[in-house]
Amino acid sequence: MKRFFPIILSGLLLAGCSDSPQNATKLDQQPKIYPDYIGVTIPAEIAPLNFNFLGGEYSMLDLVIRGSKGGELHTSGKTIDIDIDDWHELTKANVGGTLECILSVKDNGEWKEYKSFEMVVSPFALDEWGVTYRRIAPGYMLFGKMGLYQRNLSNFDEYTILDNEEVPGACMNCHTSNRTNPDNFTFHIRGANGATIVQSNGKHDCLDTKTDKTLGTCVYPYWHPSGKYIAFSTNSTHQAFHSVRSKLVEVYDEGSDLQIYDVEKKELIISPLVKTKDWMESYPTFSPDGKTIYFCTAFQEEIPDGLKNIKYNICKIDFDPVKGEFGNKVDTIFDARKMGKSAVHPRPSYDGKYLMFTVCDYGCFPIWHKEADQWIMDLASGDVRPMTEANSDDSDSFHNWNVNSHWIVFTSRRDDGQFTRLYLCSVDNKGNISKPFMMPQRNPLDYYQNMMQAYNTPDFTAKPVEFDHVNGAKEILSNKRDKIKVKE
C-alpha cells in the first residue's frame, strides 16, 4: 500500500489542479446569471453580489474579480459564494472604479471562460446599516405568516422586528422611520388587536387612531424631520378582483384624507383643504425642510364603473411646524391626469433635489399594475421623466431614498411578475440613474425561489431598529390603547 501512496497523492493533486480554468475556451458572450448583476452600480459597503449561473449544466464555477484600481478576488465552487471581508476589501479599494468579473464554467470536464462583465463601484457611500421591509404573501385578503424585518446590507443577516407568530392573526405594515433614523419609527397593526405603534426616543405608544371626526385610522405615514409630527393619510381602502388573465387584483380607495399627528400632544391636525368631500388625498410626505407636504389626490369616482377614471395628481401644501398648521392653498406639481395617468407615492430626496413617484394607468395601488413605473422630478427645474434606467416591463412601485440621497430602494415584480423583490439603484450628482441590482443573498437563486413571500414598503435604516418585541407583542395583545384627539 505504501508504495502506491505517492501515486494516489499525485493523482489527487492532479485532479485538484484540473479544477482551475487553465486553458479554458474563451467565449464571446457574457454569462447568463441570476440576478442580472451585469453592469450594475453598487455601493462599496454592499454585501457580496453572489450570483447563480443560468447558462446550462455545469459542475464547477470559477470567478475572478479584478478591481480597476487594484486588487483581485478569486472564488470557485458549485455556487458563487464570495467571502464578505475579501469582497469589501476589494470594493473599498475600488470606490469610483469598476470591478471586472471573469466567470469560467466547467462542464463535461471542459472549462469555458465567458466574456467578462463589469460592476461599477459608486463614489457615493451607502451611509446606511441596512433596510427594513415587510414580508407577506402577495395575496388577496388573508395574509398567513408575515412580519416586519430588517436586513444588514453589508452581509446577509436578517432580523425580525416583529412578526405575527408573536401576535397571532395580526397584520402589520408601513414600518417608517424618520429620515432612516429608527430612533423615531411607527408601524400599524391591523386586525382584532389593531393599533398604531409610535416609538420615539426609546419609548413607544400603542395608539387607537380612529376618531369620530376623521375618516378612519391613520394609514400611510411619513415623519416630519423634527420628529414632532407624522403625516398620515386615512383611507377607506377596498379590494376588487379581475376576471381576465392579465389582471388579478385591484386595491382602491373610496375615500381618503390627510392628517398630521402631533407626537407629543397625541392629537391630529386636520385641514379642510386636504380633508375634502369629493377628492381623495393620500401618501403624504414632508419636504426635507419640513415646510411642505407632498401628496397625491384624485377625484372620487363611482366603483366599479369609474375605477379606471381614478387618476391621482401630485400636489403640495405648506406646513408650519412651529404652529402645527397647514398652509392655505394646494398646488398641483405634476398633472398626471392630463397625461391619462395616475401618480402616487411621492418621495422627496433628503437633499431636496428630487421628487420620486410611481406612475400607473389609474388608481392608487400600483403594485398590481404591470404598467407601473417610477418617475423622477427635478424640483428646481420642474423637469419630470420616467426612470427608464431603473424601470422594467413589470410593476415597479414603492420606493425610498437613503439619507445621502444617492441610493434608492424600491420594489419590483420583474423577477416573476408577482413576488415583489427589492432593488437598489443610485442617482449621481447629475441625476443619472444606474441599472438597479436585486438585494444580494448568499445563494440568490435558492433564496428567492424559495421565498414564498413578497417584499413591501422598504426603507433604509441608518442602524438596527430596536424594538422590544416581547413586551411589544404583549402590549399589542393586551388591547390597551391610547386614544388620540383632533386639534380644535
Add this chain to the structure above:
Amino acid sequence: MKDFLTKHTNILLSLLGGIAIWVFWAFIHPEALSYHEQFQMFLFDTDYLLARLALPGGMADYIAEFVVQFFFIISLGAVFLTLLFLLLQQITWRLARKWGATDMYYPLSFIPVVYMMGTMCNPDVMISLIVALTAVLAIALLHATIKSPKLRLASIILILPLSFWLFGYVTAALPVLFAFNEWRSKQPTKSFATTFGVSLAVSILIIAALYLFAGLIHRGINAILIGFNFFRFDDQTPSTQHICVAVITLFPALLSFIPAIRKAEKWGAISLTALVLVVGAFHLTKQFDKSMWRMIKYDYLVRTLHWDSIISMAEKTPSPTPYDAACVNLALGMKGQLGERMFEFPQFGTEGLIMPFSSNHFATLAQSEIFYQLAMVNEAQRFFFEAQAAIPNHYESARVYRRLAETNLINSHYGVAQRYLLRLKRTLFYRSWAESRLKMIENKDLFNEENEYYNLRKLSGKTDILYSTNLLNQTLARLYYQNKSNSLAHEYALAYAVLDKNIKFFNEILNHDAAHWKKYVMPRHWQEAYLLATIAKEDRDLPVTNEAMEDFRSFFNAYSNNPNDPMLSIGRLKTSAWSYILGTK
C-alpha cells in the same frame, strides 16, 4: 398449530390490531389522511429540517410530516400510520411489562392506541402528537434499560432538555416515568426521591431558560411551552390534548399496577380483547363528529374528482349544510345532472351553489375547486391562495401549490407557476407531476396537449369584470355567453338564477339558447322553472314535455287551493323547482 397460536398470541393480536387500524384509516376513514396531507408539504432539504428543529417539539413535527406525506396514497399512508400506532402500543406494553404487567393484560396495551384514535377524531389534532408520545415513552423505556443507577440519574440532565427540544412539552411526563421506574425497580426510596428531585430541578431550569430566551424564538411563551404543532391551531390547544398526553404517558404505569390473575389468563385475555374492541368502537363512535367528517369527506371526494361517489353519498344522507350542498351541486354539474336532479337534494339558496368567502382554511378549498371547474380561473386562484394563507400553522400546502401552479399556467403567468412547481419538485409525491408541468413552461405545445388546461384557458373570462357576490348571476351568465362550450357555467348560471328565485333572469339565459332547446329536451328543473317564468303566457316559445305539463297542473291546482297541501310534499312535486321557489318545503 394450537401451540403456535398460544406461543405467539401477542404477536397475532398485534397483527390483527394492525390490520384493524389499517382498515380503519384506509377504508373507513380515508378522508382523515387526505385532510392531514393537504395542509403540509414535506420537503427533502436541510432548510426544512432546520426550520423544524429551530423550535421545541420540532423533531416530532418533522417525523410526523415525513409520515404524513405518504398519506397522498391513502393505502400506503395508512400503513405508515398503522406502524406508528403499533409502535406506540409495543412501547406501552414493553414499559408496562418492565414494570411488572403480566401477559394477560397485553390486549389493554391497545387502549392508548384507541384513545389516540379517538382524540384524532378532531381533525386538527396533529400526527406529531402521536410521534411525541411514542418518542417520550421510548425514551422512558431506554432510560429504564440503563443498568447503572448513577448513569441513569446523570443521564436525566441531558435527556430532559434534549427530549423537550425534540419532542416538546410531552416531555413533562418523563420525570414521573423516571421516578416510577426507580420505584418499580425496587431501588431504595432514596433513589426514587433523588431521581424525581433531579428531574424536577432540570425541568424547572428548562422552563426558566425558556422564559429567559423566549425572545430569541419570536414566539409567545405559552406556545413555546405547550408546543406549536400538536394541534393545528397553536393558540387554541384543546384541554383534551393535555388529558390525552396524561392518559397515554401514564398508562404503562397504570397497567403495571393491575394484579395478575393466574387461573384465568386465557379467558381473561380473550375477555380483555373483546373489552378493548367494544370500548374502542364505542369511544370512536362517541368522539366522531359526523357532520364535520361528512364535510371533510366531501372535500376529499371533490379533490379526487369522485363525482359519482359524492352523488351516491348525498343520495344516502341528505346534505345538511350549504357546504355539502355546494359539493353535491358541483358533482351534479360535472355529471350534467344539475338541471335534472338538483332539487332531489336539499338546497340552501345560492350559497349552496357558490359559497361566500370564508377565512377558514378548509371551507375555502371546496369553493376554489368549484371556481376551477367553472373556468373562473382568477377566482379559483384567489380562493386557493386564501386557503393557503388561512392554514393556521402557516404550513405550505402541496394541494394548494399544485392548484396555484395550474391556475398560473392557465393564466400564462409562467414565472409564478414555475416558482410553485420548483417547490413541489422537492417533494416525494408531487415531483414527477411538477416536472411534467415544468416541461410545459419550456415547451408550450405540451401545454396545448393537456386538454384540461387548454380548455380552461379557452373557457375562462375574456372581458374584464370585477368579481362581486352581488353580481354572480351576471358573472356566470357572461362566462357562458363568452364561450358556449362551457357547459358547467351554463348549468351554474341557470341553477343560480333558480336558487336566487330570479325567474326572469333564468328565462333570459334560457332564451339565449332558444334554438338549442327547440331541438333538445330541456332538463326537468329547467322545464319547471321555465313553466313558472311563462305562467301568464298562452303559447310558449320553447317545448316542454307532457310529464312536466302534468306536474305543473297538479302542482298549481293543489297550490292554488292550499299552499300547504300535503300532496306538494310527496313525489315529483316535492322535488320540483316550484316547491323550492314557492317555499312549500
